[in-house]
Amino acid sequence: MSPYEEKYVDVKYIGDLIGSSTxxxxxxxxxxxxxxxxxxxxxxxxxxxxxxxxxxxxxxxxVIVVFMVIIFLLIQL
Structure with missing residues (x-):
């Protein structure tokens, strides 16, 4: 990876806040x-x-009506 290219980093922390991290x-x-x-x-x-x-x-x-019916059925179940 070239140091002159613009890159973005996405940081996700999974786990407890206590202890070491990798x-x-x-x-x-x-x-x-x-x-x-x-x-x-x-x-x-x-x-x-x-x-x-x-x-x-x-x-x-x-399409909107079909999605509303599906959501209604999911809520009822």
Whole structure:
């Protein structure tokens, strides 16, 4: 790893606060964040045309209702 590259470190502490700790460093690729950024940017650019589609409103409302029914069933169980 080059000392001149900008890197970010995520520190997670698992365990008790008493005693000694061991620190390990591993580099994790987070490609999924770039994919979500790209999809969000594309949806932002297409928002004006997508919002005029009747199928968009019908499908999103059906998805919301299905999730609400699933949550309701989980709460009842």
């Amino acid at each position: 620190i390990t460093v591993e580099e994790v690729s987070q490609q999924w964040r770039l994919w979500f950024l790209a999809v969000g940017f594309i949806l932002l650019l297409l928002a004006l045309s997508i919002s005029s589609w009747v199928h968009f409103y019908y499908s999103t409302s059906m």
